Amino acid sequence: MYEPDGLSPQKSQLGLRSTLQELTLYDFLLESECLGGEVAKIFQANPLLPGIIITQEGKFTGMISRRRYFEHMSRPYSLELFSQQPLFILYRFTKTDLLILDRQTSIMTAVRQSLERSPELIHEPIVVQVEPDNYKLLDVHQLLLSQLQIHELATVAMRESQAQLRHQAQQLELALLELQRTQTQLIQTEKMSSLGQLVAGVAHEINNPIGFIYSNLHHAKEYTQGLMQMLEVYREHYPESIAEIAAESEKIELDYLLEDLPKVLNSMQQGAERVRDIVLSLRNFCRLDEAEMKQVNIHDGINNTIMLLQSQLKGKPGPEAIAIHKEYSDLPLVQCYPGQLNQVFMNILVNAIYAIIEWNKHENVDEKSQNKSQLCEPKNLHTNTQSSISNSTNSISAIRISTELIEGKKVIIRISDNGPGMTEDVRKRLFDPFFTTKPVGKGTGLGLSISYEIVVNQHGGELKCFSEPGKGTEFAIEIPLQQSSLAKILPRFA
DSSP states (O other): OEEEEEEEOOOSOOOTTOBGGGSOEEEEEEETTSBTHHHHHHHHHOTTOOEEEEEETTEEEEEEEHHHHHHHHTSTTHHHHHTTSBHHHHHHHHOOOOOEEETTSBHHHHHHHHHTSOGGGTTSOEEEEEETTEEEEEOHHHHHHHHHHHHHHHHHHHHHGGGSOHHHHHHHHHHHHHHHHHHHHHHHHHHHHHHHHHHHHHHHHHHHHHHHHHHHHHHHHHHHHHHHHHHHHHHHHOOSOOHHHHHHHHHTTHHHHHHHHHHHHHHHHHHHHHHHHHHHHHHHHHOTTOOSOEEEOHHHHHHHHHHHTHHHHHOSSSTTSOEEEEEOOOOOOEEEOHHHHHHHHHHHHHHHHHHHHHHHHHSOHHHHHHHOBOOOOOOOTTSOHHHHSOBOOOOSOEEEEEEEEETTTEEEEEEEEOSOOOOHHHHHTTTSTTOOOSOTTTOOSOHHHHHHIIIIIITSOEEEEEEOTTSOEEEEEEEESSOOHHHHHSOTTO
């Protein structure tokens, strides 16, 4: 049986020192011996309920979230298998690491600890211990809404505190900046985690049938070759066929069939290999299982990202197609968060492709052939923009990607294009959150801001941009080969 005690309402207006006990907490309890189908009834009757607390003889055992329950039950045969089984059997399959916090924990501390979780767990409800044997659930989205309210209060307080001591004003400003940064990270991380899980699931589902096709194509080619050889043997020993066989051969165009069938099988194999490569790139790009730092080949991440962008790079025949020039150095493995760096490569390449395509739409081809700049040559990061990007009469749109090992300690990835470039005012604001030059609906202004956060704060590196109007753009990503011991223990989204 379960106890639908509902929720504890928000008691008062929140402040900078507000704790979790002031938020809406859910305490729907369900005994582990109850049937799994009871969970669906509770969620349907309570659409805002983030999860259910599982107890055994009245004592806290665990928690199952709405998202994980429906995600698991939507799989083939799961509904029939688990709906009539005790809840503890389903819980064994959906069990994850829980974030358990005391009711006196401040909202800001809860936000920090929530962000320390891996991306696949970041939108799971938080378990709040109200009393020694009393637990309730806090929705992460409710935590975000509370953050917004505190943000508004902090803004008002900062305006009203102009007559107060300078130290107090500085503390409020720091709190406001921290709130804005953690809020943006929470939204973007949750979105990327959900998208990554969806893409990885689709890639897995595609991989199984294409594997059957690819593995059987080899046997099909062998069997076909054997039949064709057998037919040739018959022709050698019985060159004069009867009228009925000759008529049927002419009807099906046997000679053309024997010539074209191997080509058809070869094209099928090439198509299957192409699908297999795309699926592998999708799975490598997501890297959902790599929440910790790993030693990886940077070139694999770049190649996987390029593979996923092939449809945008090909464009139409002619000047609208974008060429990719890769100049890879011999690099050792790099210690990093591979999924995060893949996101950086994706953000920069998508921006370069968009800038080139938009420029191609509005510029005359003849004029561009005089003004387009040549892909930049390798350079020292301290050189100015004039020397970083040289002029060329080459009118082919292109993106150049190069890697280099510096002093045996750092890796530099340079991504440059021969697009329109940008003004100095735009370049200075490039990494500001929510700044974008794209039309409404085509850009959020978060891509490069998140990329800067990943490179600088998560990997202790540098992300720089060199550009001038009409002379293309270059991004230089510099990260150390090995992260410091301090970086390894800091939270990923601190």
